Amino acid sequence: MLHRLIRLWNRFSIWKYRRYVNSQIKSGMYVGKNVQITPGVKFDPPHSFLTSIGDNCIIAPDVRFLNHDASLFNFGNIAKIGKIDIKENCFIGTGSVLLPGITIGPNSVVAAHSVVVKDVEENTIVGGNPAKPIKKVSEFLEDNKKLSRDGVFPTYNSDEFYDRVYSREYQKKVMKEMKDKIGFTEGDDQDHTYHFNV
Numbered sequence: 001m002l003h004r005l006i007r008l009w010n011r012f013s014i015w016k017y018r019r020y021v022n023s024q025i026k027s028g029m030y031v032g033k034n035v036q037i038t039p040g041v042k043f044d045p046p047h048s049f050l051t052s053i054g055d056n057c058i059i060a061p062d063v064r065f066l067n068h069d070a071s072l073f074n075f076g077n078i079a080k081i082g083k084i085d086i087k088e089n090c091f092i093g094t095g096s097v098l099l100p101g102i103t104i105g106p107n108s109v110v111a112a113h114s115v116v117v118k119d120v121e122e123n124t125i126v127g128g129n130p131a132k133p134i135k136k137v138s139e140f141l142e143d144n145k146k147l148s149r150d151g152v153f154p155t156y157n158s159d160e161f162y163d164r165v166y167s168r169e170y171q172k173k174v175m176k177e178m179k180d181k182i183g184f185t186e187g188d189d190q191d192h193t194y195h196f197n198v
Contacts (some may be wrong), residue, residue: 013039024048032057032088044068047081054088054106062095069100087122096131107137144184154183 017039025031028049035053040061043051047067053059070079082100086092090104093112104110104120111127111134120126125134148155154177177183 024051029053035059041065050081050083050100052083052085054086054090056088057086057090057092059092060094060096060112063092064097066097067100093127109137109140148184148186154178156183156185 021031021037021041021043024043024045027045029043030052031037032053032055034056036058037053038059038061041059041063043065044067048065050067051065065084067084068079068081073079080100082102084098084100085103086098087104087106087108089107091109092098092104093110093114095113096110097115098104098110099115099117102116102119104116105122105124107123108120109125110116110120110131111125113129114127114131115129116126117130120131121133123137125137125140126132127134147153154174156174174183
């Protein structure tokens, strides 16, 4: 029963959030195919038409798009506005802030809670405040795949891991297996709830 109530509440919240994102798209924001925008992402109306998100991108929760900078409004009665252009296959981490006038190159990652103030090169991971290059995406992927393949850390099937209420026994099992503090999930979780223009 609890599981059904949680799913029902989640579906209502998702419906409400989809309406918000679709209103931004109707206002001129471009969203490509197979884009996942998770709840909590905030756009910048009425400037959201300056935002473009390419195909196959994931925007994690609580990301903030700022297409304007009004910091000089009190002093000079001016505000800066600018485009935010995210190219295809990018991941924008939880809590990041994207400032006006930036382009995030294809196949790039913005680490959680980063503040992006300038362009990000393609195939690059950036992080920090202000965001700076950390590593190439291909190197990071290979490092983590090796840890997963070698069995150093536990790996779970995404279909089994996401969108469920776990029993205490399952929670204890996962906590015990993750004694080294991390694990991995692999595969598509098949939940396209947050995808737009699929």
